[in-house]
Each structure stands twice: as C-alpha cells, then as structure tokens.
Amino acid sequence: MLRYCAICLFIGAPATAEIVVAAHTIRSQTVLSANDLAVQPGQMAGTLANPSELIGQETRVAIYAGRPIRLSDVGPPAIVERNQMVSILFARGFLSIATEGRALDRAGVGEIVRVMNMSSRATVSGRVLPDGRIKVSN
Secondary structure, X not given: OHHHHHHHHHHHOOOOXXXXXXXXXXXXXXXXXXXXXXXXXXXXXXXXXXXXXXOOOEEOXXXXXXXXXXXXXXXXXXXXXXXXXXXXXXXXXXXXXXXXXXXXXXXXXXXXXXXXXXXXXXXXXXEEOOOOOEEEOO
C-alpha cells in the first residue's frame, strides 16, 4: 500500500518547467546581460529555460517586462550596420575578387546581408564574416 501511494504521488506530480522572461522592458538592438533576464515557471514553445544561452545576444524587437523571450526575438550582435561601407569578397578556386559595397541591412556574424556593389550598383547577398567583411558565394 505504501509503495502504491508513493507511485501515485510520483506519477501525479505536475511537470515543472521554466522560461526566461524580460526582467524589465528591453529596447530593440540591446545586447542582453544577466540583469535583463529573469526565470519564471511556465512552458512555451520557442523559448529557452537557461538564461546563460541568451546572455550576449542582441534583441531584434522590443521585449516588454515579464514577457517570454523567444528564440526569434534575439540573434547575434550586429557588427554590420545599415548603410555601412563594407568589403565584399568573392572567391572560387584561384579567382578572388574584393570590392567595396554598402550594407543594406544590419547583421551579425554568420547572418546573410544584402549589399550593394558600389562599382556596378548591383545588389548581392552574402554572409558576414567575423571581421565584418561580406563573403558572397554563387
């Protein structure tokens, strides 16, 4: 009987989950720190339970106090700003081309950004490298 009660208590216990929420209203383009985050009980798809995974990420939208922080609300910190002059690289085999361009969007390392080639005025897309250059592939 005692074993049956213990099993019922274990099975009947509700599962607890935690989600990360904004500790205060956070403006767009803010790099998150531990002071910006709080953990609350709850469960929601597309959110994280560990605040350390969000520290250092940049908000893409404004997040209001007490609201869950979704994965789509954050991303890597932008190192390329809109209208910034950037170096565009194209490399294939032994061919390597470098030229100047103007970024048409904000983007962080590894993200895709549209860039206007200043020589031809053509718009291309490329991936942001850690040094701020844009690598264009075919």
